[in-house]
Amino acid sequence: MVLVYVGAVFKNIEIAMAKATYIAIAAITIDGKIAKGPKHFSDWTSPEDKKFMRALLNKCDVVIVGNNTYKTAIKPLSKKNCIVLSRSENQTNQKNRIYVNPDKTDLRKFIGGRGYKKIAILGGAQTYTYCLEHSMMDELYLTIEPIVFGRGIDLFASKNYLYSKLQLISTKKLNNQGSLLLYYKAIDKT
Amino acid sequence: MVLVYVGAVFKNIEIAMAKATYIAIAAITIDGKIAKGPKHFSDWTSPEDKKFMRALLNKCDVVIVGNNTYKTAIKPLSKKNCIVLSRSENQTNQKNRIYVNPDKTDLRKFIGGRGYKKIAILGGAQTYTYCLEHSMMDELYLTIEPIVFGRGIDLFASKNYLYSKLQLISTKKLNNQGSLLLYYKAIDKT
Numbered sequence: 001m002v003l004v005y006v007g008a009v010f011k012n013i014e015i016a017m018a019k020a021t022y023i024a025i026a027a028i029t030i031d032g033k034i035a036k037g038p039k040h041f042s043d044w045t046s047p048e049d050k051k052f053m054r055a056l057l058n059k060c061d062v063v064i065v066g067n068n069t070y071k072t073a074i075k076p077l078s079k080k081n082c083i084v085l086s087r088s089e090n091q092t093n094q095k096n097r098i099y100v101n102p103d104k105t106d107l108r109k110f111i112g113g114r115g116y117k118k119i120a121i122l123g124g125a126q127t128y129t130y131c132l133e134h135s136m137m138d139e140l141y142l143t144i145e146p147i148v149f150g151r152g153i154d155l156f157a158s159k160n161y162l163y164s165k166l167q168l169i170s171t172k173k174l175n176n177q178g179s180l181l182l183y184y185k186a187i188d189k190t
Numbered sequence: 191m192v193l194v195y196v197g198a199v200f201k202n203i204e205i206a207m208a209k210a211t212y213i214a215i216a217a218i219t220i221d222g223k224i225a226k227g228p229k230h231f232s233d234w235t236s237p238e239d240k241k242f243m244r245a246l247l248n249k250c251d252v253v254i255v256g257n258n259t260y261k262t263a264i265k266p267l268s269k270k271n272c273i274v275l276s277r278s279e280n281q282t283n284q285k286n287r288i289y290v291n292p293d294k295t296d297l298r299k300f301i302g303g304r305g306y307k308k309i310a311i312l313g314g315a316q317t318y319t320y321c322l323e324h325s326m327m328d329e330l331y332l333t334i335e336p337i338v339f340g341r342g343i344d345l346f347a348s349k350n351y352l353y354s355k356l357q358l359i360s361t362k363k364l365n366n367q368g369s370l371l372l373y374y375k376a377i378d379k380t
Binding site: 033156157 | 218221222319322323336337339345346347349350357358370372
């Protein structure tokens with residue numbers, strides 16, 4: 001009995017200490033575009049990718065999303081815990097929607113303080129870039145839709161050249177057209 | 191004997207009539223970049239991708255390549271038949287290197303006239319874009335290296351938004367890091 005109890009305590013401590021996992025979810029064209037323009041969200045992605053994204057979001061405690069992306073998907077996101085990144089001061093928080101200015105708040109500390117363990121990063125480009133540059137992208141689920149836009153908004157929009165290496169863990173063909181889900185993990189630099 | 195001869199004639203006619211196949215070969219980062227800048231070629235791609243590219247180039251009759259990309263790989267390309275796209279007038283043709291201005295020459299007719307059947311398209315962005323926009327991309331071999339640049343040169347640089355659908359035919363993991371070779375075919379619009 002004592003052993004079982006001690007085991008349970010250790011298990012609880014382990015859960016409480018568990019590191020938050022930041023999981024980016026994105027869909028891109030063959031040429032790496034997440035949208036044609038700022039107001040163009042996901043009308044071009046496959047039903048299979050949307051289904052995958054919804055299921056993954058349901059497993060996450062909170063969603064980090066940029067304000068532009070949030071506005072293009074208010075309805076589905078209104079049911080989730082959302083941290084909406086915005087530099088504008090005139091935003092109204094709601095029960096499950098908190099606006100955070102990433103220039104003024106240590107986002108990682110903010111999330112840690114709230115005890116979230118599984119954090120989804122939903123874009124857009126500025127949000128993906130912020131998270132990548134602040135070591136807040138442990139995993140990346142990237143669906144490549146078999147379409148070319150030719151121009152548009154990139155997955156990342158870094159001011160500086162990066163050279164971030166990831167590790168491809170798995171690939172999955174989602175449908176007959178060839179929507180392809182890639183799963184990457186960040187390479188631990190420690 | 192007569193039947194054999196007639197058969198041979200038909201076979202020759204068939205070969206002569208066979209459609210040229212345009213095969214684009216590209217390596218991109220996870221975020222869809224082919225290079226950091228105009229003079230940055232393929233020092234960042236995996237040995238496995240380079241090996242694949244060399245083998246595929248050896249099977250092609252001619253290489254279409256933009257002048258900037260050509261300059262970054264003169265040594266390996268000097269042994270191939272090359273059509274180098276350039277808008278500059280002061281270029282010197284050699285036995286196996288012909289400069290073509292795509293604004294002044296019907297590239298498809300030019301290639302047809304020379305009887306080439308397997309044509310490799312090696313980039314850069316302007317050349318890939320020209321070929322895509324002129325229905326000169328029947329196949330695309332795209333290696334995704336598990337790296338993020340954050341910014342750089344896109345695979346395509348179209349002035350207009352496109353919506354070109356392709357069909358994913360196969361995927362192949364090239365190494366342990368997760369360099370991934372994707373093989374797409376154009377969807378026949380006829």
